[in-house]
Amino acid sequence: MLILGWLDYMTWINAIVQGLLLGGLYALLAAGLSLVFGVMRIVNLAHGVLAVVAAYMGLVFVQTFDVSPFLAIVVVVPIMGLLGFAVQWGLFTPSLRRGGLSPLLVAFGLAVVLTQVLQEIFTADTRSIQIGSLASSSFEVTPDIFVGIFPLITFVVGVCVIIALQTFLSVTPLGRAMRAASDDPETVTLMGIDNRLVYALATAIAFGTVGLAGIFLGMRTQFSPTFGDAILIFAFEAVIIGGLGSLWGTLLGGLVLGVAQTVGSQINPSYGVLAGHLVFLFVLAVKPSGLIPKAVDR
Amino acid sequence: MNFQSTQIRVRRATTASKIGVVALVPILIFLAVIPYVLGRGTQQTLVALFSFIVLATMWNLLAGYGGMVSIGQQAYIGIGAYGLVYIADTLGLDPLLAVPIAVVIAGLISIPISLLAFRLIGGYFAIGTWVIAEVVKLLVVQFPALGGGSGISFSALSDFSPGRRIAYVYWFALIGMVVAVAVTYLIMRSRLGLGFTAIRDDEVAASSLGVRVVRSKRIVFVVAAMGTALAGTMIAANTLRVQPDSIFSVQYSAFMIFIVIIGGIGTIEGPIVGAIIFFALQQWLSDLGVWYLIILGVTAILITLFLPRGVWGLISANGRIRLFPVGYSLSVTDLAKSLSNKERGINEP
Amino acid sequence: MRLLEIDNLDVFYGDFQAIYSLDLHIAEGETLAVIGSNGAGKTTLMKAIAGLAPSSGGQIRYRELNIETVKPFKRVEMGIALTPEGRKIFRSLTVEENLKVGAHTKRKGPWNLSSVYAAFPLVSERRDRLGINLSGGEQQAAAIGRALMSNPDLLLLDEVSLGLAPVVVEQIYAALPQITGNGTTVLLVEQDVNQALKVADRVQCLLEGRTALEGRPQDLNRELIASAYFGLA
Numbered sequence: 051m052l053i054l055g056w057l058d059y060m061t062w063i064n065a066i067v068q069g070l071l072l073g074g075l076y077a078l079l080a081a082g083l084s085l086v087f088g089v090m091r092i093v094n095l096a097h098g099v100l101a102v103v104a105a106y107m108g109l110v111f112v113q114t115f116d117v118s119p120f121l122a123i124v125v126v127v128p129i130m131g132l133l134g135f136a137v138q139w140g141l142f143t144p145s146l147r148r149g150g151l152s153p154l155l156v157a158f159g160l161a162v163v164l165t166q167v168l169q170e171i172f173t174a175d176t177r178s179i180q181i182g183s184l185a186s187s188s189f190e191v192t193p194d195i196f197v198g199i200f201p202l203i204t205f206v207v208g209v210c211v212i213i214a215l216q217t218f219l220s221v222t223p224l225g226r227a228m229r230a231a232s233d234d235p236e237t238v239t240l241m242g243i244d245n246r247l248v249y250a251l252a253t254a255i256a257f258g259t260v261g262l263a264g265i266f267l268g269m270r271t272q273f274s275p276t277f278g279d280a281i282l283i284f285a286f287e288a289v290i291i292g293g294l295g296s297l298w299g300t301l302l303g304g305l306v307l308g309v310a311q312t313v314g315s316q317i318n319p320s321y322g323v324l325a326g327h328l329v330f331l332f333v334l335a336v337k338p339s340g341l342i343p344k345a346v347d348r
Numbered sequence: 349m350n351f352q353s354t355q356i357r358v359r360r361a362t363t364a365s366k367i368g369v370v371a372l373v374p375i376l377i378f379l380a381v382i383p384y385v386l387g388r389g390t391q392q393t394l395v396a397l398f399s400f401i402v403l404a405t406m407w408n409l410l411a412g413y414g415g416m417v418s419i420g421q422q423a424y425i426g427i428g429a430y431g432l433v434y435i436a437d438t439l440g441l442d443p444l445l446a447v448p449i450a451v452v453i454a455g456l457i458s459i460p461i462s463l464l465a466f467r468l469i470g471g472y473f474a475i476g477t478w479v480i481a482e483v484v485k486l487l488v489v490q491f492p493a494l495g496g497g498s499g500i501s502f503s504a505l506s507d508f509s510p511g512r513r514i515a516y517v518y519w520f521a522l523i524g525m526v527v528a529v530a531v532t533y534l535i536m537r538s539r540l541g542l543g544f545t546a547i548r549d550d551e552v553a554a555s556s557l558g559v560r561v562v563r564s565k566r567i568v569f570v571v572a573a574m575g576t577a578l579a580g581t582m583i584a585a586n587t588l589r590v591q592p593d594s595i596f597s598v599q600y601s602a603f604m605i606f607i608v609i610i611g612g613i614g615t616i617e618g619p620i621v622g623a624i625i626f627f628a629l630q631q632w633l634s635d636l637g638v639w640y641l642i643i644l645g646v647t648a649i650l651i652t653l654f655l656p657r658g659v660w661g662l663i664s665a666n667g668r669i670r671l672f673p674v675g676y677s678l679s680v681t682d683l684a685k686s687l688s689n690k691e692r693g694i695n696e697p
Numbered sequence: 698m699r700l701l702e703i704d705n706l707d708v709f710y711g712d713f714q715a716i717y718s719l720d721l722h723i724a725e726g727e728t729l730a731v732i733g734s735n736g737a738g739k740t741t742l743m744k745a746i747a748g749l750a751p752s753s754g755g756q757i758r759y760r761e762l763n764i765e766t767v768k769p770f771k772r773v774e775m776g777i778a779l780t781p782e783g784r785k786i787f788r789s790l791t792v793e794e795n796l797k798v799g800a801h802t803k804r805k806g807p808w809n810l811s812s813v814y815a816a817f818p819l820v821s822e823r824r825d826r827l828g829i830n831l832s833g834g835e836q837q838a839a840a841i842g843r844a845l846m847s848n849p850d851l852l853l854l855d856e857v858s859l860g861l862a863p864v865v866v867e868q869i870y871a872a873l874p875q876i877t878g879n880g881t882t883v884l885l886v887e888q889d890v891n892q893a894l895k896v897a898d899r900v901q902c903l904l905e906g907r908t909a910l911e912g913r914p915q916d917l918n919r920e921l922i923a924s925a926y927f928g929l930a
Contacts, residue, residue: 093471144653154417154471155609155652162602163645170638230787230798237785242773242802242847286475324486327479331464338467
C-alpha cells in the first residue's frame, strides 16, 4: 500500500514538472504580448496568429531548403522583426492616433485577415515541424519522472528570453526610452525621442520573440491556421495571472498556467484547458492585479 | 437679443427622423407580408439577416455606447440557443414561452460574469470575455442532457408543416428584431444613454456629476447579453440544430465587429446598415470562400483608420441625418434661419 | 542675434483661440520672462515653441529657420528643451534614469550627470529614487536637470514655481545663474511676478492671448505691471 501511495504522489509531481516545462513555452509565447502592452497599451489581438505565421514560415523554410529547424530560427525571427516594425509603423501607430477603440479593432481585423490568409495558403490541415529524434528524447530524473530534452530546451529559452527582455528594458537607453514612453508618450518627445521609432522597435522585438515562440511551438506540436486563437488565450492568461506590466509576472503566469493545465489533464484528459481557464478566472476574481503587480501604475 | 420675440424649445426629433418614422411603417408592413410573397429559402435568409441585425445592434450598444469591446458575446448566443431547445423540447414548454425564459436566464448569468469581466479593461476585457465564452462552451459540453459534444436538435416545432414553421419563425424573428432595436433605441435616448455620452467624454467628470458609471455599464452588459441570447434563439429556430463548436464560435464576434465597424459604430442606424451590407456581400462573394473574410477584414481595418464613422457616417454626413434621433437640440424660432448649426447649439452625442 | 522670433502667432486649444497674433523675440543669451494670469496663454505659447501645440497662423523662427512644422523631437535636436508645466517626471524611472533619458540627443555641452548633480544637490541626493516617490520641489529640480541634459541653446521653463513652497522656489531659481552663465538662452513662464522680475533681462506680460506689456524690469513699475497683468484699462 505504501508503494502505491508513493506512485500516486509521483504522478502529480511529474504532472507539475511537465507543467513547468510547458509553462516555459507559454512564457515565451506571452513575452511579446506583455511587452507591446507595457510600452504602448495596445492589446495585440493578432499575437496568437503571429506565432502560427512564424511556425508556417519555419515549416516552409525547413521543407524548401532541407535544413535543421534551428537554422530556420535565424531566418524567421528577423523577418518577424521587420514585419513587426512595419505593422507598428503602418497600422498600429496610426490607429493610436485615431484613439478610442481603433487599436483594438485594427488588431482584431489583422488577426482575422492573417488567419484567413494562412487558411487559404496552407488549408486547415495540421502540420508540424519535424525535429526527428529530439521529439522523443528524454532523460530520467527518477523512475517516474522523465524530462523531455526538447521541452527542457524550450523552457530554458523561455526563461532566457524573459531575462533578456527585462535586462534590455532596465539597462539599455532604448529600453529606458520605451519605459519612459510607457509612462508619458507626450513628454518623451520632449527628450528628443521619436515615439514612432520607439514603438516600432518595441513591436519588432515583440514580433521577434513571438516568432521564436512560434517555431518552438511548431516543433513541439501539430498546428493549423486557427491555432492562433488558443495561443492568444493562453498568452493572455499567462500575462493576467502573472500581473500586467511585469515580465517576471508573465514568466510566473506562464508557469502557473502550464502547471494548471497539466494537473488538470492528469485528473481527466479533457479538463486540461478548462483547468487553466478556471485558474485564470480565480486569479481574476481574487487578485486581479496578478501575482506580481506592477510597482507603478500609469 | 430680444427675448420677447423668440421662442426657445428643446426638441428631440429631427426632420429626417420624422420622415424616417413615416417610412418605417410601410417597410415593416412589407417585411410582415413576405411569407405570403417570397419562398422559404428567402425567409430563412432574412431570419439570418434579422439575427445579425440584433447581434450587431447589441454589440454596438456594448462597444459603441458602453465603450466595452467584447469578443465573447457568442457565450450568450449559445445560452439563448441551448436555452430555447432545452426548455421547449426537453422541458416541453411552449416555444414562445421558452424564448423569454432563455433570454432572462442569459441576463441572470451575465450578472456574475460582469463581476469578473469588469475587473479587466480595454483589450484585456475583450480577451477576458472570450475566455469566459470558452469556459461556457467547455461547461455546456459536459452535460449529456445538452447533447454533449455533438449538440441537440430543435424539434418542438416539428408538428407544423415546413412552410408554416418557417413562416412562424420568420415572424418571430421579425418581431424579435424590432423589439431589440426598439429597446436599444429607448436606452440610448434615455438618461442612461445621456450618461454614457458623458462617460465616453470623461469618466471621472461624469462620475462626479452623479453618473453611476459601473452600474450603467452593468445594465448595458446585461441588456446586451439578453439581446444576444434572443438572437441565439432566432438562430436555433432557423437552423433547427445547435452544435457547441458552431454556436459558440468566435466567428460570430468577428462578424458582429466587422458589421458594426463597416456600418458605423455608435449609432442605431449603423449596425442595421452594416448588417445589410454584410449580407449583400455574403451573397455576392460567396464563391470566393476564404477571400470573403479577408476582404471583410481589410475593409474593416481601412474603415477604422480612415472612415471611423462607417458607411452610415458617410451617408448621414457625419451624423447630421438621424433617423433614430437620440440627441437634443434647441429650436429657436426667429433666429433659427440666420444662425449656423453650431451657433444654434445643436448637440451631437 | 535673435535666437527665437515669433511673428503674428495664432494658436488654438481645441476650439478656443489661446493666442492672438502674438509677437515675441528673444536674443541669444537673454533671459525673457513671460508673465500673466491663468488662461493668458503662457503654457500654450511654450507648447507651441516646443512643438506640442500646432500653430494656426504666423511664424516661429529659430535661428532664422521656420520651425512651425518641425516635430517636437526634432526641435530638441536643434537645441530647444522644454521643462513642461507639471514637471512630467517619468514615474517608473529613477531620477538618474530620467536624466539619462534627457540626454538622448547626445548634444555636446557643459551639462552631463555630474554637472547636473553639482548644480542641483537636491537631485543628486535622490538619484536612485523612483519618479513617483519625489516631492514637488525634487521633481521640479529633476525636470530642469533633465532638460539641461540635452544641452539646449534655448531652455523653456514652464511655471517652475507652481505648487511649490517659496523656500523651494528660491532654491530652484538659485541654480539659474549657472544655466545662464553658460550662455544658455532662457524663456521662462511665471505666475510669480516678483521671482520673474528678479531673474529676467526682459519681461513680457500676456493677457488673454495678447501682449499687454513688454520691457526691462528696471523700466517698469508695479502699477504698470499690475494693470497689464489684470487687464485694467
